[in-house]
Amino acid sequence: MPVDVAAVKEVLAAKQGARLKMWLEICARCGLCAEGCHFYQSDPRPEYAPAYRLKPLMEVIRRGGEVDEELIKRLCEVDYGTCTMCQRCTMYCPYGIGVNVLVRAARSIAVAAGATPLGLARGQANFEESGNNLGMSGPDYLETVEWQLEELQAELPDAKAPMDAAGARTMVTFHPRDIKFYPQNLYSYLKIYNACGEDFTLTSEGWDSTNLGLFSGNDAIAAKMSGAVVAAAERLGVRRVLTAE
Amino acid sequence: MDALYTLATGPLLMFSFAVFALGAAARVALFVRLARRKDLPVLQGFQPHWAARSILHWLIPANVTAKASPFVTGFGFLFHISFLACAVFCQAHVVLIDAAWSLSWWTLPDQAADLLAQAFLAAAAFFAARRLLIPVVRTLTTPADWLVLAIAVAPMLTGLLAARQIGDYNLMITLHALAGNLLLLAIPFTKLSHMILFFVSRAVTGSDFGKRQVGAW
Amino acid sequence: MGKKFGFEVLPPLKLWADAFAEGRLKLKKHFYDEPATFQDSCNFIRNGGYFDESRLLLRRVASDLLEMSPNGNYTYCCGGGGGHALMPEYKKIKLATAKAKAECIKATGAKTVVVACHNCEDAIRECVKEYGLDCKVELFSNYLAEAVELA
Numbered sequence: 001m002p003v004d005v006a007a008v009k010e011v012l013a014a015k016q017g018a019r020l021k022m023w024l025e026i027c028a029r030c031g032l033c034a035e036g037c038h039f040y041q042s043d044p045r046p047e048y049a050p051a052y053r054l055k056p057l058m059e060v061i062r063r064g065g066e067v068d069e070e071l072i073k074r075l076c077e078v079d080y081g082t083c084t085m086c087q088r089c090t091m092y093c094p095y096g097i098g099v100n101v102l103v104r105a106a107r108s109i110a111v112a113a114g115a116t117p118l119g120l121a122r123g124q125a126n127f128e129e130s131g132n133n134l135g136m137s138g139p140d141y142l143e144t145v146e147w148q149l150e151e152l153q154a155e156l157p158d159a160k161a162p163m164d165a166a167g168a169r170t171m172v173t174f175h176p177r178d179i180k181f182y183p184q185n186l187y188s189y190l191k192i193y194n195a196c197g198e199d200f201t202l203t204s205e206g207w208d209s210t211n212l213g214l215f216s217g218n219d220a221i222a223a224k225m226s227g228a229v230v231a232a233a234e235r236l237g238v239r240r241v242l243t244a245e
Numbered sequence: 246m247d248a249l250y251t252l253a254t255g256p257l258l259m260f261s262f263a264v265f266a267l268g269a270a271a272r273v274a275l276f277v278r279l280a281r282r283k284d285l286p287v288l289q290g291f292q293p294h295w296a297a298r299s300i301l302h303w304l305i306p307a308n309v310t311a312k313a314s315p316f317v318t319g320f321g322f323l324f325h326i327s328f329l330a331c332a333v334f335c336q337a338h339v340v341l342i343d344a345a346w347s348l349s350w351w352t353l354p355d356q357a358a359d360l361l362a363q364a365f366l367a368a369a370a371f372f373a374a375r376r377l378l379i380p381v382v383r384t385l386t387t388p389a390d391w392l393v394l395a396i397a398v399a400p401m402l403t404g405l406l407a408a409r410q411i412g413d414y415n416l417m418i419t420l421h422a423l424a425g426n427l428l429l430l431a432i433p434f435t436k437l438s439h440m441i442l443f444f445v446s447r448a449v450t451g452s453d454f455g456k457r458q459v460g461a462w
Numbered sequence: 463m464g465k466k467f468g469f470e471v472l473p474p475l476k477l478w479a480d481a482f483a484e485g486r487l488k489l490k491k492h493f494y495d496e497p498a499t500f501q502d503s504c505n506f507i508r509n510g511g512y513f514d515e516s517r518l519l520l521r522r523v524a525s526d527l528l529e530m531s532p533n534g535n536y537t538y539c540c541g542g543g544g545g546h547a548l549m550p551e552y553k554k555i556k557l558a559t560a561k562a563k564a565e566c567i568k569a570t571g572a573k574t575v576v577v578a579c580h581n582c583e584d585a586i587r588e589c590v591k592e593y594g595l596d597c598k599v600e601l602f603s604n605y606l607a608e609a610v611e612l613a
């Protein structure tokens with residue numbers, strides 16, 4: 001796998017923001033953050049300390065973006081493999097260093113180098129094709145909504161599932177798995193919103209509000225993914241958007 | 246030697262002090278400038294109330310980390326308090342400043358300064374020991390961390406030796422003045438910049454956590 | 463995010479809690495007797511700040527709500543955040559490092575772990591299985607929907 005050094009350099013330049021530079025410089029390497037991380041708390045290996053996640057990134061910067069496959073591999077193992085970006089460590093760091101922000105920057109480097117983990121890459125490809133990250137077609141979605149609404153009507157005869165109702169107060173979005181694998185969840189959502197008399201609508205487009213791009217560090221896709229939801233909300237003129245659970 | 250001492254307490258000191266003071270201000274200014282170009286949400290999200298709470302929360306050792314890591318916290322406070330107290334209130338320093346700028350203030354009794362300097366060295370030894378002995382800290386440690394620790398220790402060690410008249414006084418006091426200058430010069434350019442950026446970083450994180458109703462930490 | 467839109471973005475949890483507080487959503491009091499605990503999610507609790515909202519709902523429907531230690535903002539991550547749900551290549555590390563969470567759950571003695579996030583759902587299921595914990599995992603929406611009082 002050849003590494004696209006030019007792309008890495010470009011992303012590196014864009015990512016070196018005020019916080020990143022400050023945090024990489026002041027980290028005392030005191031290890032107090034290790035108390036915060038469930039990786040370290042479960043298995044106290046030195047490489048599981050949050051501050052360790054900064055090492056590959058600092059190395060990329062030290063080399064001015066001249067990365068090789070070996071370094072990118074190490075970066076992936078550390079910054080994808082051993083961080084869930086949960087921010088718990090930040091609460092233990094005396095400086096409040098946002099390790100998750102730095103991990104996200106490190107991941108963008110991996111993306112630029114063409115090393116996005118397969119599963120995340122596949123989710124993104126699905127999204128670009130079908131608008132959601134499990135690759136469900138529009139008709140499948142509409143059918144599942146119909147089906148769960150019918151089920152619900154057995155319990156709640158007046159239940160509704162308005163689709164694309166412009167002017168509703170609240171637009172409801174989902175995780176595609178609610179539709180594809182766990183239609184029971186959809187049933188529960190519809191039941192709750194009907195039971196409390198919420199003025200809500202579903203949307204036929206932009207209904208997937210999970211944001212894989214944010215996990216992988218791919219900003220272009222992150223913008224697109226939230227963009228589809230924003231477009232739907234603006235089209236329907238709703239006042240509130242409910243994210244997926 | 247005398248000439249070196251005169252230089253290190255005269256023109257060089259003025260220079261170092263200027264670098265320290267301007268450098269410190271510049272670090273904050275550069276942060277804001279860079280944030281304006283590349284990290285705008287940080288400035289837009291700034292919340293003075295939460296920033297202040299977050300700074301206070303971490304200047305008082307009653308936070309999670311004080312509970313989770315009481316020794317590091319204890320020695321950390323000892324390290325910093327004794328350092329600042331000696332640097333600002335030791336009699337010799339105030340005399341020097343008085344001579345230069347006719348400014349003077351309360352001073353530490355010599356014995357107290359001695360004691361504080363020893364406490365500082367003990368805390369520094371504790372931090373050095375952690376870096377050598379605790380696997381996670383050892384793995385994180387870089388050569389720069391040792392250099393910075395040495396730069397912090399040098400003025401305290403030489404100051405104490407000079408005051409106690411241990412070793413050659415003239416040599417010690419000259420080394421001490423040079424070490425003090427080196428420290429001032431290093432603050433804006435190494436991780437010692439945390440002396441200023443601690444406040445910036447806590448302000449950023451405090452604002453961020455605070456506005457999400459999570460608390461300033 | 464961070465941009466200003468003409469609409470507000472909120473998680474379902476917040477809407478449910480508001481609806482309940484306003485009396486629009488009726489929930490059967492102490493519908494569940496079985497000891498339950500809640501996985502405070504990084505997304506909605508530590509990042510979202512909806513701790514009080516979650517407890518308002520849970521205390522209503524569960525008579526025996528047990529807290530993990532640490533909980534709330536100090537919760538340990540479920541292990542499934544940050545895209546880990548979609549990175550099978552790191553599954554071994556994920557399971558090994560779910561230990562801290564497994565111990566938290568076990569110490570509560572709860573028989574149900576309520577989760578309010580899809581990432582948590584999968585990760586906690588895996589954690590419960592890997593560490594042989596005797597409890598079931600329920601998504602918050604389903605847990606509440608069962609307890610809805612229909613007019």
Ligand code: HEM
Binds near residue numbers: 030322372393
């Ligand atoms: C005045 C504001 C300052 C604040 C708020 C501050 C705060 C901190 C904090 C929170 C840490 C990390 C936790 C710890 O190890 O205790 C730290 C570490 C450190 N500070 Fe400061 N500091 C200040 C000034 C200074 C100065 C003037 C020096 C110069 C001697 C210094 C030297 C160090 C060193 C060497 C460490 C790393 C200790 C280690 O090896 O782990 N600090 N500081």
Ligand code: HEM
Binds near residue numbers: 335405424
């Ligand atoms: C920047 C230039 C500095 C100059 C010119 C300077 C000068 C002096 C002088 C003349 C003495 C008196 C020694 C004696 O008793 O005869 C002294 C003592 C001392 N200085 Fe400095 N100093 C400087 C920086 C520092 C710094 C940054 C520290 C660190 C906190 C420091 C810590 C001490 C200590 C601990 C003593 C001994 C006090 C005692 O035990 O009585 N000095 N210094």
Ligand code: SF4
Binds near residue numbers: 026029030095096
């Ligand atoms: S606690 Fe903060 S300063 Fe210390 S090593 Fe961890 S990230 Fe760096």
Ligand code: SF4
Binds near residue numbers: 036083086087090
């Ligand atoms: S953000 Fe990453 S490093 Fe920090 S506690 Fe969570 S998993 Fe650990």
